[in-house]
Amino acid sequence: MRGRSREAHRGTVDHPAAGGALRHPGSNAGPAGALSLSETTVKTHVARIFAKRGLRDRAQAVVVAYETGLVRAGDGLSKALRRASVRGRDGPRPRTVSARRLGGMTFIVTTGATGRLGGRIAARLAAAGAEQRLVSRAAGRVPQLDRASAISADYGDPEAMRRALDKATTVLFVSASESADRLDRHRTFVDVARDAGVTHLVYISFYGASPSATFTLARDHWATEQHIRDSGLPFTFLRDSLYADFLPSMAGEDGVIRGPAGQGRVAAVAQDDIADAAAAVLLDPGAHEGATYDLTGPRAMTLDEVAATLSRATGRTVTYHPETLEEAYESRRVYGAPDWQVDAWVSTYLAIAAGELEGVSDAIPALTGHPATTFEELLAKI
Numbered sequence: 501m502r503g504r505s506r507e508a509h510r511g512t513v514d515h516p517a518a519g520g521a522l523r524h525p526g527s528n529a530g531p532a533g534a535l536s537l538s539e540t541t542v543k544t545h546v547a548r549i550f551a552k553r554g555l556r557d558r559a560q561a562v563v564v565a566y567e568t569g570l571v572r573a574g575d576g577l578s579k580a581l582r583r584a585s586v587r588g589r590d591g592p593r594p595r596t597v598s599a600r601r602l603g604g605m606t607f608i609v610t611t612g613a614t615g616r617l618g619g620r621i622a623a624r625l626a627a628a629g630a631e632q633r634l635v636s637r638a639a640g641r642v643p644q645l646d647r648a649s650a651i652s653a654d655y656g657d658p659e660a661m662r663r664a665l666d667k668a669t670t671v672l673f674v675s676a677s678e679s680a681d682r683l684d685r686h687r688t689f690v691d692v693a694r695d696a697g698v699t700h701l702v703y704i705s706f707y708g709a710s711p712s713a714t715f716t717l718a719r720d721h722w723a724t725e726q727h728i729r730d731s732g733l734p735f736t737f738l739r740d741s742l743y744a745d746f747l748p749s750m751a752g753e754d755g756v757i758r759g760p761a762g763q764g765r766v767a768a769v770a771q772d773d774i775a776d777a778a779a780a781v782l783l784d785p786g787a788h789e790g791a792t793y794d795l796t797g798p799r800a801m802t803l804d805e806v807a808a809t810l811s812r813a814t815g816r817t818v819t820y821h822p823e824t825l826e827e828a829y830e831s832r833r834v835y836g837a838p839d840w841q842v843d844a845w846v847s848t849y850l851a852i853a854a855g856e857l858e859g860v861s862d863a864i865p866a867l868t869g870h871p872a873t874t875f876e877e878l879l880a881k882i
C-alpha cells in the first residue's frame with residue numbers, strides 16, 4: 501500500500517544544485533523577452549524551418565517563424581525577409597502577409613498536460629489564446645481547454661510521438677515520471693522532435709543538473725540536456741528547484757520530516773511560478789533560445805524552517821529529524837524499491853545537505869514580472 505506517509509517518507513523528488521544564478525548564454529535575448537533577435541538567429545530559424553518543412557520557398561519559412569513567435573512582429577516582415585536573405589523572386593512581397601497572420605495563432609505541443617506542472621502551464625497557454633496539442637499516455641485524461649486537442653503518446657514510443665509532434669514547432673517537454681529507463685525515453689523523444697523539425701524545445705530540467713550532482717536524477721536531467729544540445733534543436737532549459745508544493749507531503753503521518761539533509765537549505769519553488777515562467781517562454785520562444793534558467797523560490801530554507809512554517813500554517817506540529825545516511829536507507833528499505841529509486845529518494849536530501857539546492861535565482865521575477873512566491877504564501881493558498 502502506498503499511503504500519503506509513504507510518499508512523504510521516501511521524499512521522492514525529481515531534481516537539485518549549485519550556482520543559483522540566472523544563466524542566459526544567448527547574446528541576443530533577455531529574460532524579460534524585451535530584446536529583438538539577432539540577424540544570425542533569424543536566419544538560423546528560417547533556414548531550419550525551410551529545411552525541415554519542405555516548404556516551397558524561404559518566405560513561407562519566414563511566415564512560419566512569425567506565426568510561431570520565433571521572429572517578432574516588431575521586427576517588421578520586410579526586415580526579417582531582408583535578414584533571411586529571401587527578398588526577390590523566391591519570396592512574397594511583405595504586403596502578401598497580412599497583419600492577422602503576423603500576429604497569428606501560436607501553436608504549441610504541450611506534454612505532461614495531465615500533471616500538476618504541465619496542467620498549470622497548459623491552462624495558462626489556453627488563457628493566452630494559444631492553440632495546443634496536449635500529450636498524455638492516455639489522451640482521455642487531458643483537461644478540456646479552449647483551442648486544445650489531445651493525443652496519446654509515450655516519450656519512449658517513437659511512432660506515437662511522431663504523430664504527436666507532426667507539424668509541431670514549439671514544444672513543452674515535461675520530464676517523465678521516474679523509471680529505470682527514463683533517460684532512454686527522453687532521448688527517444690528528443691530524436692523524434694529533431695526529425696519532426698521542431699523549432700523550439702522547452703525542457704523542464706532540474707536545478708544544478710550536472711553529471712556530478714549529488715541528486716542522482718539531476719544527472720539524468722543533465723544527460724537529457726546534453727542530448728538536446730547535441731541534437732541541434734533550439735532549446736530553453738528550465739531548471740526547477742524542489743517543488744515547494746511538494747514540501748508538505750514530506751512530513752509523515754507522525755508529523756516528522758525525515759531525511760539526511762542536515763542543516764542544508766533548499767530554495768523550493770512554487771509550481772504556479774514555474775508555470776508562469778514556462779508560459780512566458782513558450783509564448784515568446786525566440787527570445788529565450790539557448791537560455792538556461794534556474795527557477796527557485798525567493799529564499800532558501802532549512803528543513804527545520806520548513807517544519808516550523810508548516811506548523812504555523814496548519815496548526816499541526818511538524819518537526820524535522822535529520823537522519824544519518826544509514827538511517828535513511830534503513831527507513832526506506834520497507835518499500836522494497838529498486839536501488840536506483842532509493843538512491844534518488846535519499847540523494848534528494850543529501851543534495852540539500854551538500855548546499856546544492858540553496859542558490860536563489862532571480863529568474864522567476866525576471867520572466868514573470870512578479871516576485872517568487874514565498875512558502876508562507878503558498879501554504880496560505882493550499
Ligand SMILES: NC(=O)c1ccc[n+]([C@@H]2O[C@H](COP(=O)([O-])OP(=O)(O)OC[C@H]3O[C@@H](n4cnc5c(N)ncnc54)[C@H](OP(=O)(O)O)[C@@H]3O)[C@@H](O)[C@H]2O)c1
Pocket residue numbers: 512513514515611612613614615616617618619635636637638641653654655656674675676677678685704706740741742743746
Ligand atoms: N522538482 C521537483 O521537486 C520534482 C518533483 C517530482 C517530479 N519532478 C519531475 O517534474 C515532472 C513534472 O512534475 P509534476 O508534479 O507535474 O508530475 P506529475 O503530476 O506526476 O505529472 C507528470 C506528467 O508527465 C507525463 N508523463 C510521465 N511519464 C511520461 C511518459 N513516459 N511519456 C509521456 N508523458 C509522460 C504524465 O502524463 P500521463 O501520466 O497522462 O501520461 C503527466 O502529465 C515529473 O514528471 C518529474 O519528472 C520534479
